[in-house]
Amino acid sequence: MPSADYRTLVRANYRQLSQSIQGFKPRREQNFLVAEIGKVLLGQHDPARRILVAEAGTGIGKSLAYLQACIPWARLNHKKLVISTATLALQEQLVNKDLPLFQPHCQPAFTFTLAKGRARYCCRQRLQSLVQGNSQMGMFDASEALTPAQQEQLAGLWRALEAGDWAGDRDSWPEPIIDALWAQLQTERHSCQPQLGHSHCPFHLARAELDKVDVIVVNHALLLADLAMGGGIILPEPESCVYVLDEAHHIAHIAREQGSARLALRAARRNLEQFNKQLPNLATALKDDGHSAVNRTQQALQQLIPSLTELHKQLQAALRSGDLAPDDQGCLRFAAGELPELLSHTLTTLKDEHKQLAQGLGRLQAQLAEALKQQPGNSVVSGAMAGVSLQQLHADEALSLCELMLRAVGPKHTPPARWLEQSKNDITLCATPLAVGHLLEQWCWSRAAAVIMVSATFTALNDFSYFRRAVGLRPDDGSQYLRLNSPFDYRSSRLIIPSLPCEPQEAGFDELLIKEIPRWLKDEQASLVLFSSYRQMNAVAAALRGKGHSLLVQGEAGRQALLELHRMKCDGGQPSVLFGTGSFAEGLDLPGHYLTNLIITKLPFAVPTSPVEEAMAEWISMSGGNPFMQLTVPEASRKLIQACGRLLRTETDRGRIVLLDRRLLTRRYGPALLNALPPFTRET
Structure with missing residues (x-):
């Protein structure tokens, strides 16, 4: 494709867009982002590595920028544009606002859709079986009796699906569908295959639509789940x-979460025992054709079930004797990823036995698929397929857990986080990869036609290194980096750091907040106070309410309900104060008069309390690094920028930020954190 054709289209689309939208304002930073994305797509930096990491501050309009730059290039090069987001709010903005806005003004023309995972769609055959009175598992009867209300809802779902009034996805049904019921309906990877004649399956119909459209909007979890399975x-x-x-x-x-695995030993054993009892029924249903596969599966279970039982007993004994000592929450992390001898030996056996089980289940599934082709609509066979499918999913995860637990790690490679969780009724083995950069390189960076990554907060302490290490990019691999500042007038807003008598880690800081926060709320109409913990937030809220303050506190109502009440009070001229924790520091949009006074009680330093965080800090220390400076401070910098970003949401917004943590002024990392913030006018 000649680059001149592409550039001509981008410019023409921009003119059309600017002339057609009333009040359109050109944004220099947005145009710069469009141009840089175009250079990367055209291969002007590196034709073998079309990757851009672009930090674009609030107000640049990055979504409209990447639509302008990417859609024409993708269409001219016969590629799909896949836009992945972290939040539902941004998905909705793209599908309901940004894409419809750009669509009439774009050449070449494009179509778009929102993609969802399998679990958001019902399985047509499962729904039909349930309506006809069969359980989800068919002969593997594991479901509880349906209530009359659930039976009525199922009948309504089936009627709407048959009539074409419902697409079969959970999100578009106007009434809630409880999780326990939906679990019996949802599509699963092993049991729902188009070659089985499921041409009217809601998931496969939706999947077929993806082949017809030009732009697909997804979330990060779905994208990474697909990539982890090999893509496509x-x-x-x-x-x-x-x-x-x-x-x-x-x-x-999210990549780390996709690579994680868990195995609850007692629950796994009970599930397999129940499945083993039902296998003779399956052999009868399959007649002579299925005996070999059933026998192979039974043989695998006869080895695997005792192994799970024995491992559970050994771990229980070690926990009782104190040889293994979990913390107060029942969690025991294996330092440096090194397993106790009893685990490493038994997990090797479990790995082999789960492989044997997976092979037997695969043969069973093939036999059931063949039987269903010969007997379309046979609810007994399709129900059995659902049961075998569920066992395949369990076996896959157990095998992943064993492999992660046993994976040998070279001297320069990061070991996975490995731990066990002890509960009243079970012992669960857990593993999570810490370093996912090589996975992302393998899954995506080295394979995609192009990758454009955008965010308002990539840099930590004014540098891309923290993000680059996390996602497996190297300074010399041809990937491009761009940083564009927000067009907002930050200097017209104030950042105040009072000189306080104590710091957050000292005893008495709660009492200091109870004294200081009212001082900074006085005469303010729209305030947001961000806390580092629910405990501290609730303690301060209780004390201030005792002094007559009216507060809207996170957790006392749904997020949207709280925000709506806050807006109503602001619109009515009443002072309104929101109290929230870390989740209110990202993605909260309160423009104009809805937020003019932001109070941050404490720097967002995360204490490594989860096994994954502890393992990451441990590995940095073992490698000769400083976990606080390499992990904690960069992450705090990113979170602080996000928190401060709640104040200014439009070009005309003004206000102040009050940061009640004097460590910004007294600690050696303070200047770096301050200098990474937008250029507010600072006061102390």
């Missing part, structure tokens, strides 16, 4: 895609 399973193959990862600072964390 739910979404198009990476080689045919241009990826835009919006809110991409979440990517490493």
